Amino acid sequence: MALKGLDIFKLTPKTNCKDCGNPTCMAFAMKVAQGAVALDKCPHMSDDVKAQLGDATAPPMKKIEVGSGDDKFTLGGETVLFRHDKTFVSKNLYAVAVCENGIDEKLPEILKVDYDRLGERMYVEFLYVMYRGDAAKFAETVQKAAAEGRGIILEVTDEEAAKAALAVAGDRVILSGANASNYAAFSKLATDAKAVLGVSGASLDELYDTVTALEKLGNKNLILDVAGETVKETFANAVQIRRAALKDNDRTFGYPSLVNLHKVAHGDAHLQTALAALFTLKYGSIIVMDGVSYAQALPLYGLRQNIYTDPQKPMKVEPGIYTLNGADENSVCVTTVDFALTYFVVSGELERSGVPLNLLISDAGGYSVLTAWAAGKLSANSIAKFFKEQEIESKIKSRTLVIPGKVAVLKGEIEEKLPGWTVVVAPNEAVELVKFFKEFVKA
Amino acid sequence: MAFKQVPQKFTAKINPLTIGEGADAITLGGENVLPFYSFDAAIDNAPKIGIEISDNGYAANIPGIAEFYAGAETLPEIAKKAAAAPGVDFLAISMEGAHPDNGDRPVDECAKLVSDIAAVVNIPIVIEGSRNVEKDAKLFEKLAEALQGKNVLFLSAREENYKSIAAAAGLAYSQKIGAESAVDINLAKQLNVLISQMGVKTDSVAMNLGSAAAGYGFEYVATTIDRVKSAALAQNDNMLQMPIVTPVASETWTVKESIVSEEDFPEWGSSEERGINMEIATAAACLAAGSNAVILRHPESVATVSKLIAALI
Amino acid sequence: MGLFDRVFRGSAEMYQKAEEELAKVIAELGEDAQMQMPDTAYFLSCIYAYLGKKVTKLSELRDALAEIKGKMTTNYRTTDVFSSGIGTAMAAEVIEATKYARTPTPYEGTVYHGHFSDAEVRELGVPLVTQDIPGFVVVIGPAPSTEEAVNLIKGYQTRGIFVFLIGGVIDQAVEAGLSMGFPVRVVPVGQEIWSVGHIISLVERAAMIFGAVQPGDWEAFNEYSMARIFAFVNAYKPVADIVVACGGGAIAMGFPVITNDTDDMWRVPKSLIIQEDTEDFIETSLEARDIKIKITNIDIPVAFSTAFEGEIIRKADMRVDINGARFDCFEWVRSQEAKDIEDHQIIVDGPDIADIEPGGSMSLGVIVDVAGKNMQPDFEPVFERKFHNFLNCIEGVMHTGQRDMIRIRISNTAFEAGFSIRHIGEVLYAKVKSEYDTVVDKCQVTLVTDKAKLKELRAEANKTYDKRDLRLRAMTDENVEVFYNCILCQSFSPAHVCIVTPERLGLCGAVSWLDAKATNELDPNGPCQVVTKKRVIDERVGAFEDVNEAVQKYSHGALQQVTLYSILEDPMTSCGCFECICGIEPISNGVSIVNREHTGVTPLGMTFSEMASMTGGGVQTPGFMGHGKHFIASKKFLKAEGGVARIVWMPKALKETVRERLNESAKELYGIDDFCDRIADEDSVTDDPEALLAFLTEKEHPVLAMEPLL
Structure with missing residues (x-):
């Protein structure tokens, strides 16, 4: 159980010196409890206290960083098994497997998928390069892969080949090759190269023992390859490892996981889509696939974005004018909130109506219509303010504004704040919008 | 020191719910572990897959579907083809054409259509509503009568019309009821309580907790299913122990990613591939969260999800 | 002669007729002749239900009749009346069955319906179970006149009640040319009283089909019909003994009998009701x-x-314009006795809109009288507050305020469309009856526009408002039996559960204990459930075993325990919709409270939204807690930590809202005057705890003398 803010506060100097950048020790303590600020930001706490708190505030699952600086990848650091218990912290990342001599044909396909969804860049974060016996080819492929600005995972158990590849892999690299027989040497390789070490084992017991041994060597910068012989075994491993760490407080397994679908579902792209979805929900940190086409990326990245949203911080879309179905300045205006789900559902229905419309999204704090209204984030004032800021009246000639049915109560007030506009109330539910606008156009 | 496994086997379990008759009958639910956690305890009944057609036939707008159903002219022929697709466990018939704004097919005509299907299909049948609560109330009463003895699951009993559906389908004709709520554990539970107060036994009820396509608020679906399963198993809440049936296709085949043409979005590639992947990913995510059955449209999705289930159980 | 004797005699009469008819048909067809009712899987269902016997041939019918005779006991106890009554119904079924032994269509070519098929039972059963058909009536008689018969039948039809007719009333309906049949919900069953057997058969089959009641379980059948089948009998005089005996059966099944016969008739409350005025039969x-x-x-x-x-x-x-600020206006819900009001009566007392010059103003007192067995005076304000929503939904009507500070505007367009004061009553009647149908049986609306009468009425209404306020103020957590939970906001905050007590309203500020109580009683499966408070763990912090169990249950296991009166020990969780947050200010050993509307920073160095992000989501955060504005002045606020004296900072606007009551509480608890003046606000202190301490010292704030919080 994580420490409460109040417990941390008791151990602060309580001087409100602001050296940590927070106005009070209480504010600092609360942020530490949330994991928003690191304990060492306070220069006045004794090392004893920090050590004492450090253990208690350390997450049961380690947060592993691949690389350093702004473009590093962060994995793990989870505290709960279910997102409703709090929130998931580090989204899973996707990798594509390439053979030591297969990169040239695959690379263009991999690079093609690179787009933005609600402010998040969607692309294949890692290339998973597999050593097949030719160290020079392997290094060459790794170098090519690294040049594309993606993280690199090296699947290699040959020490020399690993060493050569590490030299050209860049700084965002995972050396996935430690096992029961070579862990000491590979640990050194990884540590020297500042790489994260990937560990595998023939069974959970063997993996557990290897991790224990690595930790004894002082290497806690690990990621666990959970792949078994079959899909079933792989899933069992992924769940048991995460569950042991978070529910049963077994910190030996408190590391992110690597799920290799190339290994257990080779050649079946559709099955890989299904499995990637499964492991996105249940405890894959990096999911390795044979390839990620647009057709696979669209649902998988969308799913990941959903699952890794903070339940308390809803996804938002940018406020502004969205023209639909070829709308122009004379088209009717429709307004709703900037909550991403509302936007998607409403814009989808509006598009289906085929009616040209200007969809006006104002800043409503990312809440749904009723919540935003109840919180005062959606009001006649907020809409009027939005109209002024965006200079709607100079951009659009239509003077008809359709508002969500659930805030029918705002109609009169909006009409008062926006003289000259006719406010029309839409139905309560989005599914009724198509019919509503089809009839609206007729009338 | 070896890894100490701590299996998480619950004393409570999900109600087993059998639908259909005879050798082709299937059972949903019955497990006492989280989805696919067969390493904790054996799972007797693997999740099931339904293939969806409607009273209007098959969804001709879905690429590749017309080829699959080629040669099938009448609804019973279409149904037979659907039922024979590899991986299919049950046939789902959506009564979309009965919606007042979408053809308003009369109740008697609907009853005739489903009877004709039932006459040629042996696998269990699940009826989905028209999405109009008033119409469904009248419609299900007639369909329940027309499908007497077939042990059909009637999804889409909602807060507004559960009384009629529970009375007609659940009590008068001893069919199975699916309680439909909109991704909210408390509403789901309340509806189950209300249906059981009508006299329908809880082991005759399934839940449709609502659905969404991947990327479209799926976190609510996942979280609702997570919470329902956890309340059912860990809290032994017998008003949430019904198996979960999730219609997936109706959500995934309407989102932009599945429907925009390749001409409009050339870099996205084949729309059929996009639609199939969206359907597969969403279905897999539902099953991972805890659905005991999913309803799909594309035969390739059915085949793939069936492979997924086989690989995990 | 007593009622018992009439039942026993009628019962014997029915038996004798059954014996005769059965003998006749056995003589004709032989005792091995097949005996089955058409289109049913439930045999002779009265006999099947009550005796568990499957009759398939005449000899078995004879055996059954012998058993029926055994049920017609005459020991002058109520059970004998019931048993004989049911026996009479079964004997009636025997008589009718003899007709079907000869032909499956004995009523062909007549207006009579006779036996009901299983399909018809299901067709009627479904809407009866769902209450889409609210009930059915069996009318026996001829009515005093054809006209009255028609009025009665049509009256039931317009209310959605299914009508079965037996006897002379059928001739009257035919004479009047009334359309009859299953689809129009008026069915002429048969001429003689024994055709009632068909109706009882229908009821028993409904119990078997819809209630899974097992054949032979006598009691269960009566319990089912009593609880689930809303039927009753209207019997016109003269009521013969044999009809009285049938009535005994009806009453045993939970169906009251209403008659205008007074000869040799006895009133039995809720069961046998004499209503001499036949025009009032329906009500x-x-x-x-x-x-x-x-x-x-x-x-x-x-x-x-x-x-x-x-x-x-x-x-x-x-x-x-109707303006409570200028004239005597009010909205007032009153609980009444059912007998004192008339359902759907709408009285307009005084001038109507048409009598006022265009653009002018008028006064309006709205009195809504409601009656119902489950109605409680505590619901009155709950209804009243909803009037605003109800009336605002009318096109061309604008409504604000409540009690005697209402304001209503009615538009020209609405007036031209024919809108009058009466229609306000129609809306309130319809909404109150439909939204609160679980507690309101009758509703009558009086709209007073006569200025002369309003002054007095308003004063009276005010007395009620005052009384209610007083009651609310006098309610404490100790003097109520139960608390309620509220999980309305779990869709945003899955693990959060509010425990609502008289002295601690929901943290959204919108759900008081009375609201929660009303919500629970109006919607028993809804978001507010009863939470008992019998097993106290610690009075000081407000910890109860029952409350903890409720919290575990309604958070689906996410939360184990809460206290009601402490911010440090297992404080109540917060969703996201709290009106205010309070958090510990360690330098002063007090708490700062900030309301949602205040955007500035607090002496804790955090704004409302920063604190909200740490406190929300149904997670327990000792030292911080979300709450409603009105909780601030409560004597239970931070009771475990010493009460309201812990409050050291509040935004000015919030302070003004709670000033009066908070000062009162502080006076009562600590004997301090003008406590609010000692609390800092954004004018004196923003984010500097030292300045806060200086301010508190200067004002001699009581917190300085209190124990340290941490």
């Missing part, structure tokens, strides 16, 4: 069987929809 019957009629449409000349909720009526468009 008397519905009341006797607790049948409530659903209101589906509102009879007004303008539209009614939530789309009009936000409509503003400007002065230029206004036909009339």
